[in-house]
Amino acid sequence: MNSPPNNSHSVPADIPAATASRLGLYLRELQHLQRGGLTTVKSNILGARLGLSDSQIRRDLALFGEFGKRGVGYDISGLVAALRRALGTDGQWNTILVGLGNLGSALVRYRGFSQQGFQLLAVFEMDGSKVGSMVESIPVLSIDGIEEFVIQNQVQLAILAVPANEAQAVAARLAKIGISGILNFAPVSLSNVAGVPTVNVDLAIELQRLAFAVVNTAKTS
Amino acid sequence: MNSPPNNSHSVPADIPAATASRLGLYLRELQHLQRGGLTTVKSNILGARLGLSDSQIRRDLALFGEFGKRGVGYDISGLVAALRRALGTDGQWNTILVGLGNLGSALVRYRGFSQQGFQLLAVFEMDGSKVGSMVESIPVLSIDGIEEFVIQNQVQLAILAVPANEAQAVAARLAKIGISGILNFAPVSLSNVAGVPTVNVDLAIELQRLAFAVVNTAKTS
DNA sequence: GCCTGTGAAATCTTTCACAGCG
DNA sequence: CGCTGTGAAAGATTTCACAGGC
DSSP: OOOOOOOTTOOOSOOOHHHHHHHHHHHHHHHHHHHTTOSEEOHHHHHHHHTOOHHHHHHHHHTTOSSEETTTEEEHHHHHHHHHHHHTOSSOEEEEEEOOSHHHHHHHTOSHHHHTTEEEEEEEESOTTTTTOEETTEEEEEGGGHHHHHHHTTOOEEEEOSOHHHHHHHHHHHHHTTOSEEEEOSSSOOOSOTTSOEEEOOHHHHHHHHHHHHHTOOOOO | OOOOOOOTTOOOSOOOHHHHHHHHHHHHHHHHHHHTTOSEEOHHHHHHHHTOOHHHHHHHHHTTOSSEETTTEEEHHHHHHHHHHHHTOSSOEEEEEEOOSHHHHHHHTOSHHHHTTEEEEEEEESOTTTTTOEETTEEEEEGGGHHHHHHHTTOOEEEEOSOHHHHHHHHHHHHHTTOSEEEEOSSSOOOSOTTSOEEEOOHHHHHHHHHHHHHTOOOOO
16 A cells, blocks of 8 residues: 555664664674675574574664575675665765864764764864864864855754763854764763754763672673 | 561562663663752653653652652652662762773763762773773773782672673673673673673663664654 | 652563574 | 575554643
8 A cells, every 4th residue: 555665775674773783883893794705604604693582683684675585594784785874974064073182082082983984074173272283184274164164064963071060052153053963971961952863872881780780790700 | 368577668569660760861861850959849840850650650669668758759868769679879889990991981981880889890891901090090901900800809890891802702701710790892782691691771872762763663653 | 749669561572482594 | 304484473662632630
């Protein structure tokens, strides 16, 4: 009655949130297998490597529904392309980094971003002493001009690596000029950024998560 | 028939995984409110700040079931103590960092860890040129002696900030001598660490998650 | 009167189990 | 025969809605 247009190579209409949270993991592992020279992988193998059940792998990958062959497994290169399309990382994202402290300095040198299509165009700093220099061939600019830069360069994503007490103000400035997304490393909940998708990474919270997992693992032997 | 002992101040018997994943967030926000001078908070306020529904907040906090007062809200300091106990961060965790590259250097300087009870005892490096120095009053040691150090100092947690191709080997060495938990920043799925609780943080995956959120937010206006 | 705590309903996610294609 | 794709069951999580204590 209502078969969708179903163009080949289209992104599945709606990806459940739980599945979406695993797409990056699938992509990373599949690219790893690909570098190892494999061209197909079975759900039980992939599941074992990622710590997921084989049926969960099949459920997730069946959404893309054209890469599995019964008796054989999944076509890796087709899946890699489909996952990148679904994640939105098959193109380039214009990205800036705000904050060149300890964490910001590490992030600007991180290779993994550009490999996945995130192009770092500039770093913004409050501390005038660093402004004007280059880090890893990326210009360090004053925060004063951030709005103009974002608009002129069609920047879509901002990575916030500023102190907790500055994060809110920076996020608000970026939200105001219509940034598309924020990756926030500051240990605060951002408010007043309604409508701007935000992903939060708090290093201390991750360590707490680990402590919890340790305490709640009174495994036999 | 089977009322549990229910010592006051005990940790709830079993905390659902979904709730557990939010405890760190609750703790951070409650400590923030506490520093602001508040002593109580209502579920709708806390929910608005964290982007969660008020009923979800109540469901979660009712597990600790002694800090809410009808008509008033939740007692912040009591909850903070209960959350720290539940997370296992009411004591000290002996922690080491492995890898002093870009990310490792940032992590060793990060203040948030010790504030939450994670004491960094040493940093381990493969690169001999850094071995023997101190970073932020923490000794930089050779990876060769990591097993002996972990055992002698009763190290429970290890933070891995080594290159992807070295992570597996380091994790295996640590698992072998019975480390309690691993926080892995290397962009690989660790295997052969069966039984050791592991939390993975992959910065590129977080940025992909953001890209996905942006692409799948075709909000009206 | 206000806001928590919680049954019950609704929704979402995972697992089971097996038909069926390659 | 081996492995995917998927109905159906089981399980987990969230939301609704309101009784009831402060």
